[in-house]
Amino acid sequence: MAFGQDTVSSADGESAQVDRAQTAQGTLGLDDIVVTGTRTGRRKFETSYAITTIDDEQIKQKAPLSVADLISSTPGIYVESSGGEVGNNVYSRGLPADNYRYLPLLEDGLPVWEEGAGAFTNADEFFRVDATVDSLQIVRGGSASITASNAPGGVVNVITKRPTREFQGLAKIELGDWDHYRGDINISGPLTERLSYSIGGFYRRDSGLRDPGFTGNRGGQLRLGFQYDFADEGSLLISYRKLDDRNIFYTAIPLANPQKGLPGLDAGDGTLVNNAFARLTVPDGTGAFAKDVDLTDGVHTSTDTGTLIFNKPFGDGWEVNNRARYTSGSVDFNGLFSSGVSTSEDFLDSALSRLQAARPDTASAVYLDATTGQQVAASALGNQLALPESIFNTRVKLRNFVNDLSVTKKLPTGFGQHTVTLGYYFSHFIQTQTWNWNDILVEGVDRPRFFDVVGLDAAGQQTVSLTTNGLLNLHSNLQRFHDNVDINAFYATDSWQVTPKLRIDLGARYHHVSKKGTIAQTIGMNLGDATTIADDNVLVFTGAETPYRFKTGKWAFSAGANYEFSGRVAAFARYSRSFRVTPEFAQWFGGVPVEDRIDLVEGGLKYNTRPFSAFVTLFYNNFPNVAFQTQVAGSNGNTVTQNATAAARSKGVEVELSLRPVSFFDISASGSYQDISYTGFSGVENGTTFDFSGNRIVRQPNWMFSIRPTLHLFDSKAAIFGEVAYTGKRYADAANTIALPAYTEVRLGASYKVSDRLSAELVVTNLFDTVGLTEGNPRVGAIIGVQETAFQGRPIFGRRVRGGITYTF
Numbered sequence: 001m002a003f004g005q006d007t008v009s010s011a012d013g014e015s016a017q018v019d020r021a022q023t024a025q026g027t028l029g030l031d032d033i034v035v036t037g038t039r040t041g042r043r044k045f046e047t048s049y050a051i052t053t054i055d056d057e058q059i060k061q062k063a064p065l066s067v068a069d070l071i072s073s074t075p076g077i078y079v080e081s082s083g084g085e086v087g088n089n090v091y092s093r094g095l096p097a098d099n100y101r102y103l104p105l106l107e108d109g110l111p112v113w114e115e116g117a118g119a120f121t122n123a124d125e126f127f128r129v130d131a132t133v134d135s136l137q138i139v140r141g142g143s144a145s146i147t148a149s150n151a152p153g154g155v156v157n158v159i160t161k162r163p164t165r166e167f168q169g170l171a172k173i174e175l176g177d178w179d180h181y182r183g184d185i186n187i188s189g190p191l192t193e194r195l196s197y198s199i200g201g202f203y204r205r206d207s208g209l210r211d212p213g214f215t216g217n218r219g220g221q222l223r224l225g226f227q228y229d230f231a232d233e234g235s236l237l238i239s240y241r242k243l244d245d246r247n248i249f250y251t252a253i254p255l256a257n258p259q260k261g262l263p264g265l266d267a268g269d270g271t272l273v274n275n276a277f278a279r280l281t282v283p284d285g286t287g288a289f290a291k292d293v294d295l296t297d298g299v300h301t302s303t304d305t306g307t308l309i310f311n312k313p314f315g316d317g318w319e320v321n322n323r324a325r326y327t328s329g330s331v332d333f334n335g336l337f338s339s340g341v342s343t344s345e346d347f348l349d350s351a352l353s354r355l356q357a358a359r360p361d362t363a364s365a366v367y368l369d370a371t372t373g374q375q376v377a378a379s380a381l382g383n384q385l386a387l388p389e390s391i392f393n394t395r396v397k398l399r400n401f402v403n404d405l406s407v408t409k410k411l412p413t414g415f416g417q418h419t420v421t422l423g424y425y426f427s428h429f430i431q432t433q434t435w436n437w438n439d440i441l442v443e444g445v446d447r448p449r450f451f452d453v454v455g456l457d458a459a460g461q462q463t464v465s466l467t468t469n470g471l472l473n474l475h476s477n478l479q480r481f482h483d484n485v486d487i488n489a490f491y492a493t494d495s496w497q498v499t500p501k502l503r504i505d506l507g508a509r510y511h512h513v514s515k516k517g518t519i520a521q522t523i524g525m526n527l528g529d530a531t532t533i534a535d536d537n538v539l540v541f542t543g544a545e546t547p548y549r550f551k552t553g554k555w556a557f558s559a560g561a562n563y564e565f566s567g568r569v570a571a572f573a574r575y576s577r578s579f580r581v582t583p584e585f586a587q588w589f590g591g592v593p594v595e596d597r598i599d600l601v602e603g604g605l606k607y608n609t610r611p612f613s614a615f616v617t618l619f620y621n622n623f624p625n626v627a628f629q630t631q632v633a634g635s636n637g638n639t640v641t642q643n644a645t646a647a648a649r650s651k652g653v654e655v656e657l658s659l660r661p662v663s664f665f666d667i668s669a670s671g672s673y674q675d676i677s678y679t680g681f682s683g684v685e686n687g688t689t690f691d692f693s694g695n696r697i698v699r700q701p702n703w704m705f706s707i708r709p710t711l712h713l714f715d716s717k718a719a720i721f722g723e724v725a726y727t728g729k730r731y732a733d734a735a736n737t738i739a740l741p742a743y744t745e746v747r748l749g750a751s752y753k754v755s756d757r758l759s760a761e762l763v764v765t766n767l768f769d770t771v772g773l774t775e776g777n778p779r780v781g782a783i784i785g786v787q788e789t790a791f792q793g794r795p796i797f798g799r800r801v802r803g804g805i806t807y808t809f
Helices: 014-021 056-062 067-071 344-358 585-589
Strands: 050-054 077-080 089-092 105-107 133-140 154-160 168-176 180-190 195-206 217-229 235-247 253-255 280-282 291-293 299-315 318-337 364-369 385-412 417-443 451-456 462-465 471-497 502-525 538-564 569-581 594-608 612-633 639-662 665-680 682-685 688-691 703-713 718-727 743-753 758-765 773-775 791-795 800-808
Touching (some): 056 133, 067 089, 067 133, 280 417, 280 471, 291 417, 344 364, 344 385, 344 462, 471 585, 502 569
Parallel strands (some): 105 154
Antiparallel strands (some): 050 133, 077 089, 168 180, 235 299, 318 385, 364 451, 385 417, 612 639, 639 665, 665 703, 703 718
16 A cells, blocks of 8 residues: 555556547546555556545545445445444445455555454544545455455555645534534645645534434544655655544434334434433442443544654665554443343333242332333333343553555566565554443333333332343443454565556465453352342453463465556456454454455456546455354343354446536446355354355345436536435345345535635435435344344434535635
């Protein structure tokens, strides 16, 4: 992953240069210089792999609230951005796992966090899109696995704005109809003849796209950089980024059906979180009620990141690049997660048998409002539903140092020119994760009350309670893990310009991972409160720890070619064999530690003119060793980790098109069709033998497409733009029993250039308030789904409007 100002080399002959001079820049950016997936930088038209670029103007029109929003129109990539601004899922070409598992998120060529698909360390928690972002380059396919760490599905590389030699900048203020207030700024300029600076970032406050009654999102990001340009060629950049941001996280809610919300719980803006969750006290690791949990903190990321980027050509075809990054800080993850759902009457019936087992004199069970203590009839619970929701409180302390050193040499030969790169990648990270999860009983309406369930004897006197202050299943999951991980990787690439029209790219990587750590041991304890059975068997730490060690070394290979028939038409093909060393789940809970022997094949055509551009890719992936792991609610209330192994295969076509027939109108489209299925997935769950070979891979659609027209008015001072995005049918479980219907979301926007420096924008998302689900309820069955009392799913957000004013100078 070369950085944005790396030197671009080309051995194109005179005829090809003339051809290109006669070809206008296409609107897909096929003449843009890309620096992701290559060590030398090259035109997008020349790449031997599929890549999508998103420039500054496209970012403005997209107006993303998250990284997932920004990349959602990329063909072959399916995103779930319904979780909020962070914690979202990204899938690449049918590869069968979520998070950023096979598609790591990079900032200027280095990972924002080494294990961006780990537990509660989702990559997008460590980065925010703001005015300091210049563009994105998204490689799809196995070529990325040579120069990036754990990247069999590609990479998302965010290119940030560099310090400039001329004073310039922008400031933006944005308001939204969810009490959204945001300011962005980026300023850069010279300090001396060779030294320049940049400073920028954002600050934002709002209620959240599903209003919980408190400020759900608050915080921001600050970036400061200094660049020294050497007298001849090359540069040294030193930058610092502070991220301190709190974000509300959303999961599934009960619905009337997959396409309709419940009375009092709208699918578009309803949430089960409210400000009463700011005042919860739960047991700590010793069993004392001394742990405060505040769901209004949401996902609180506080990190300090320093980056150094060095680029220096040394003459005679030699060039050295080194990038280093150090990140330290914490993620405090507080979220309400869906669990089971019952009718309020059924829940009381099941509670009664448990209460009678503890106190035989119990004759009935009733609900009490946990805040007021008043008795509430079962029929008075919202939608007559009782939901034991899970409160996840997870604290992650972390440090990560990454260094990527490469040396490149251009070697002219009698038969074309070779550009050879040798590189060494090192990453070391330490993390300590402490999980303290508890369940709480709520009703099925927006911002619900939470309840105690108590037993009454024949005289109406209280016997014993199932809950304590609304809390049910204390310490459904109590864990502490400490990990110490080293990655040493060596890679080599050769870009061989065989002729002016033919380029062959070869690459190999040896990737060695060494892990060691400890897992804290727990034991069940009765905390001694005779008024409740909630504390009869609560997990506490024993003080003992179980150590673990794991080592592995894996190879990745890739070979591709690009042939230019003319300055307008080119074709490419590539084969890669890759791997994925799975996150630390495998050491904590067992499972598959390495997913290897991943075969990825792709090929396609590129067509490049100003009126019309196209980038069409065919792909085939074979994935014989899938690690399937999920956390579900067990029958006793404790969280259970499910492990399974599978094999999968995907094949399909990806299309990017751009047409500008006249100066005042253009239209872009992107999409994909993928045939994705498990080729082997069998085992036993709850005593039942299953075989889901041939089933659709969980949570991913066959069809996805996006159409984005733009109308330019008043000599391009004004623009009206929109997007129609279609997401096909998916399944919430590997058994393919819980279907998530297809849906279409429409976005509309407008911009107006008031003056050369001042512009205004307005964006409406989900214009028609469409209900669309991105997932079902994975905590009751991601392998074999459960038909629940009420359908539970995580819907996309309803219609939202926001506008902004931008001043540039």
